[in-house]
Amino acid sequence: xxxxxxxxxxxxxxxxxxxxxxxxxxxxxxxxxxxxxxxxxxxxxxxxxxxxxxxxxxxxxxxxxxxxxxxxxxxxxxxxxxxxxxxxxxxxxxxxxxxxxxxxxxxxxxxxxxxxxxxxxxxxxxxxxxxxxxxxxxxxxxxxxxxxxxxxxxxxxxxxxxxxxxxxxxxxxxxxxxxxxxxxxxxxxxxxxxxxxxxxxxxxxxxxxxxxxxxxxxxxxxxxxxxxxxxxxxxxxxxxxxxxxxxxxxxxxxxxxxxxxxxxxxxxxxxxxxxxxxxxxxxxxxxxxxxxxxxxxxxx
Amino acid sequence: xxxxxxxxxxxxxxxxxxxxxxxxxxxxxxxxxxxxxxxxxxxxxxxxxxxxxxxxxxxxxxxxxxxxxxxxxxxxxxxxxxxxxxxxxxxxxxxxxxxxxxxxxxxxxxxxxxxxxxxxxxxxxxxxxxxxxxxxxxxxxxxxxxxxxxxxxxxxxxxxxxxxxxxxxxxxxxxxxxxxxxxxxxxxxxxxxxxxxxxxxxxxxxxxxxxxxxxxxxxxxxxxxxxxxxxxxxxxxxxxxxxxxxxxxxxxxxxxxxxxxxxxxxxxxxxxxxxxxxxxxxxxxxxxxxxxxxxxxxxxxxxxxxxxxxxxxxxxx
Numbered sequence: 001x002x003x004x005x006x007x008x009x010x011x012x013x014x015x016x017x018x019x020x021x022x023x024x025x026x027x028x029x030x031x032x033x034x035x036x037x038x039x040x041x042x043x044x045x046x047x048x049x050x051x052x053x054x055x056x057x058x059x060x061x062x063x064x065x066x067x068x069x070x071x072x073x074x075x076x077x078x079x080x081x082x083x084x085x086x087x088x089x090x091x092x093x094x095x096x097x098x099x100x101x102x103x104x105x106x107x108x109x110x111x112x113x114x115x116x117x118x119x120x121x122x123x124x125x126x127x128x129x130x131x132x133x134x135x136x137x138x139x140x141x142x143x144x145x146x147x148x149x150x151x152x153x154x155x156x157x158x159x160x161x162x163x164x165x166x167x168x169x170x171x172x173x174x175x176x177x178x179x180x181x182x183x184x185x186x187x188x189x190x191x192x193x194x195x196x197x198x199x200x201x202x203x204x205x206x207x208x209x210x211x212x213x214x215x216x217x218x219x220x221x222x223x224x225x226x227x228x229x230x231x232x233x234x235x236x237x238x239x240x241x242x243x244x245x246x247x248x249x250x251x252x253x254x255x256x257x258x259x260x261x262x263x264x265x266x267x268x269x270x271x272x273x274x275x276x277x278x279x280x281x282x283x284x285x286x287x288x289x290x291x292x293x294x295x296x297x298x299x300x
Numbered sequence: 301x302x303x304x305x306x307x308x309x310x311x312x313x314x315x316x317x318x319x320x321x322x323x324x325x326x327x328x329x330x331x332x333x334x335x336x337x338x339x340x341x342x343x344x345x346x347x348x349x350x351x352x353x354x355x356x357x358x359x360x361x362x363x364x365x366x367x368x369x370x371x372x373x374x375x376x377x378x379x380x381x382x383x384x385x386x387x388x389x390x391x392x393x394x395x396x397x398x399x400x401x402x403x404x405x406x407x408x409x410x411x412x413x414x415x416x417x418x419x420x421x422x423x424x425x426x427x428x429x430x431x432x433x434x435x436x437x438x439x440x441x442x443x444x445x446x447x448x449x450x451x452x453x454x455x456x457x458x459x460x461x462x463x464x465x466x467x468x469x470x471x472x473x474x475x476x477x478x479x480x481x482x483x484x485x486x487x488x489x490x491x492x493x494x495x496x497x498x499x500x501x502x503x504x505x506x507x508x509x510x511x512x513x514x515x516x517x518x519x520x521x522x523x524x525x526x527x528x529x530x531x532x533x534x535x536x537x538x539x540x541x542x543x544x545x546x547x548x549x550x551x552x553x554x555x556x557x558x559x560x561x562x563x564x565x566x567x568x569x570x571x572x573x574x575x576x577x578x579x580x581x582x583x584x585x586x587x588x589x590x591x592x593x594x595x596x597x598x599x600x601x602x603x604x605x606x607x608x609x610x611x612x613x614x615x616x617x
Contacts, residue, residue: 138320141596143551145558146589148576150325153330177469233445234559239578259455271448279443286439 021215025291035287041280048092049099058092061085061246072265079265081251082258087266090246091273098229098277101163105228108167108220114173118210121176121182122201132179135174144169144231148240162241174220181213215292218248222285226278233274248274275281307601314597321593322374326367326531328584357383368388369587374594379587384579389587392572399471400557400568403483407490408552412545414491415498420529423506424500434499441496446489450563453489472567486560500535501544509537538610550595 001242029035052058065084072079078087112211120132139147147169152161165184185191229248236249248270255267345353354360359367373379379389422434456462456467466485473479509515510533518532557570565571569588576584607614 027556061344121503134316134320136315138324141317141321141550141593142325142589143558143573146325146573146577146585146592147328150328150585153580154328230445234447237447238559238562238574249447251450252445256451259451260459262461264455267448271445275444275448278445279440282439282443 005263009018012131025215025288029287029291030288032290034283038280038283038285038287041276042284043110045095045277045280046099049096052092052096057146058089058096061089061093063089077229077282078088078269081254081266082263087251087269090251091248091269093246093269094251094270095273095277096250097245098232098274099168101232101247102225102228104163105166105170106221106225108163109171109224110174110217112167113171114178114210114213114217116171117175117178118182118205118213118248120208121179122186122205124179124183129179133173136175139169139172145235145240148235152240158244162235166231170224170227171247174217174224177216177220178210178213181216182209185209185223197215200249219289222281226285227279229274229278303605307605309319309595310601310604312569314600318590318593319371320375320458321596322370323367325589329589330370330582331363339372354367373586374590380583382584383581385574389583392584393569393587393591395402396567396569396572397553400553400561400570401478402473402559403471403566403568404490404552405484406483406485407494410487411494411498413421415495416541418495418499419502419506422503426507426510435503436551438465438496438499438503441492442500443496444493445583446493446559447563448467448479449492450486450489450560453485453492454564457485457488469564469566471564471568482566486564486578498544498600502541505537505540506533509533512536531565535610539607539611542606543603546599550592550599553592553595592594 035205048058062085065086067080067084078091081090116132116135120129123129142150148162148165149164151168152158155161155164182205191204194208198209231248232241233249233252235298236247237253241247243247251266251270252274255264255270258264259267316322351360355607358366361369377390381387382389385392418434418438422431423434449489458464458468466481471482473482515528515532518528523532553569557566557568559570560566561570562574572584573588574599576582576588604614
């Protein structure tokens with residue numbers, strides 16, 4: 001009996017499920033164990049970040065209350081750092097910092113990539129396309145760290161300099177992918193039909209064409225999220241990243257001194273927290289890609 | 301002859317890119333960049349001294365004059381004197397670029413070679429446990445930050461908490477033995493990180509080629525696995541592989557070595573760039589950005605010629 005119900009659960013009901021890429025993707029994603037595990041872990045981190053955001057926990061990240069290099073104890077779960085700050089609290093706060101950077105950079109660079117990529121693709125072969133392609137080429141050929149440093153100079157140490165630099169370089173990949181897809185889509189009959197009944201070009205691009213690239217945008221956003229978190233670590237280490245608060249990059253950066261003295265708590269816990277989040281996000285992103293790949297959806 | 305004509309056309313086509321890169325970085329780094337005037341002056345400078353230093357640094361000239369001056373410097377490869385050390389920038393680059401190349405090359409070659417090999421093994425055992433193990437390893441490699449890998453390898457291999465086999469940091473190379481000692485830990489770290497991304501990319505490319513109809517047909521005709529691999533799979537997969545390798549070259553030389561060199565204190569071009577970033581040394585930054593852009597254009601050109609070499613269908617028109 002229960003076996004029969006299980007089987008019935010697993011077979012997608014054609015009547016209830018219209019032939020939409022999203023329904024199939026959702027069904028496929030739900031059956032991807034690694035992807036679901038990744039999503040679960042990301043959600044746990046997200047809740048931790050929200051808790052810090054609303055002031056539920058993580059507020060004591062900057063208090064100097066423990067001993068220097070205290071070991072792991074009930075009071076300080078992961079021990080304390082060189083000046084006696086609680087490493088667990090700092091990890092919680094860094095989770096918030098990472099989500100802030102990841103979300104801001106992912107959302108903004110995806111929007112920018114979608115806008116410019118769609119316009120370039122729709123007007124492919126014209127001067128508009130040429131300018132957007134030229135911008136992508138230029139931004140891709142400036143060394144990333146130099147670009148961040150240059151933006152930081154230009155914004156005179158503004159704490160958002162790192163975000164600005166990431167958004168203005170990370171959109172290019174999304175832009176290229178969207179451009180390619182739009183060039184394909186703009187010759188479809190539904191575009192021709194809407195043109196025939198006199199729909200304005202802007203409406204055609206953003207109401208009719210761009211929504212058909214959402215599967216690319218979603219996957220790209222997750223990839224950019226991971227890239228932003230990983231870049232933050234290196235930029236903060238180089239002194240070009242986070243200046244207010246604490247982040248995993250700053251924690252690892254300060255831990256290089258402690259490591260030389262033989263105290264590994266700060267380094268290990270910051271690394272583990274960072275690694276688990278990035279790994280989970282990568283698993284989630286992979287499963288999403290598998291689920292949303294039109295070729296693979298067609299096969300299943 | 302065709303190749304030369306093509307090369308000239310490509311180089312001319314690259315000019316807008318070079319102009320764009322130099323212009324954007326010039327605006328950001330020089331025009332909006334840090335004002336070095338007061339760092340070069342003593343205490344309580346007189347207005348005449350201030351004016352003198354500003355003339356020396358070129359701050360008093362109009363924007364376009366300074367930009368065309370920069371382009372002239374780039375064309376003649378003469379970037380003037382470094383603001384912080386007073387040394388000619390071209391000398392600094394000539395000294396540091398060979399060190400960077402010596403540092404990066406082994407890791408770059410090993411990272412790509414092992415990447416292709418692992419990808420082949422994974423693709424050959426597709427969906428088997430070997431494939432899953434290799435792909436799992438590559439996701440792990442992709443998820444660990446480069447910085448963590450560097451620190452961890454340093455602890456494990458060259459500190460008294462680990463094996464203590466190699467020098468902790470620096471670059472004191474007088475013989476091949478020294479070179480091996482100093483290059484090993486950075487190389488291992490670089491290979492570890494590169495393998496994650498490379499294996500995944502190369503596996504995707506190879507699997508795509510393996511599942512093509514012509515490969516199936518060739519197999520049905522009884523072509524041996526070795527010939528199938530070299531002639532039918534790798535030769536077709538060459539274009540994406542070449543693209544990836546070639547395009548990572550310009551960035552590997554500057555960005556890739558920036559972190560390694562500043563962490564290990566190796567005086568390569570990445571370290572020079574990093575010091576220039578922290579001290580606001582504009583002549584050096586201008587030189588590095590400009591040269592990277594030129595390198596990019598040359599890479600684009602060489603890549604196109606390589607396409608032609610591996611695939612005769614590609615025309616150099």
